Amino acid sequence: MKITESKVTKRLLTDLERLDPVTFITEDLGNQRGKLTVDCFGEAWTAYWGAMGCDSVAEFIDSCDRYYLAGKLSNIDSTITDYEQVGKKIGVGINRESLPFLVDELFIAYGDEWWEELPTTDNPDYVYLCRIVDAVKAAVKIELSQ
Numbered sequence: 001m002k003i004t005e006s007k008v009t010k011r012l013l014t015d016l017e018r019l020d021p022v023t024f025i026t027e028d029l030g031n032q033r034g035k036l037t038v039d040c041f042g043e044a045w046t047a048y049w050g051a052m053g054c055d056s057v058a059e060f061i062d063s064c065d066r067y068y069l070a071g072k073l074s075n076i077d078s079t080i081t082d083y084e085q086v087g088k089k090i091g092v093g094i095n096r097e098s099l100p101f102l103v104d105e106l107f108i109a110y111g112d113e114w115w116e117e118l119p120t121t122d123n124p125d126y127v128y129l130c131r132i133v134d135a136v137k138a139a140v141k142i143e144l145s146q
């Protein structure tokens with residue numbers, strides 16, 4: 001059996017504007033490898049990098065943009081179908097469950113490949129995750145500047 005130690009740092013962010021407390025853990029695994037785990041309001045996301053190009057996970061987080069980090073932490077889509085706009089166009093109230101029953105109306109309104117043409121809007125879950133990532137990035141930036 002081989003036992004390996006790694007450097008793990010846990011941080012708690014509180015008093016955040018419009019966010020519950022955020023806990024994030026960085027784990028430096030050596031050789032420019034690392035892991036990030038983020039927890040907020042009972043939800044948790046994690047990402048691993050086998051080749052960061054930086055000596056620490058904190059430096060790597062600082063170098064990345066929010067969208068890349070959100071995409072690595074979760075598979076939440078950045079946009080969702082805007083059912084309100086679809087409903088206005090076809091003249092019927094619509095939601096995810098009723099969509100399959102309105103194929104004829106969707107075909108008339110949006111064409112042969114209607115599923116590709118439906119209007120979208122920002123996904124609130126993705127926007128929320130990006131706000132959490134922004135808080136993590138801000139904390140890392142402060143930490144690295146000290």
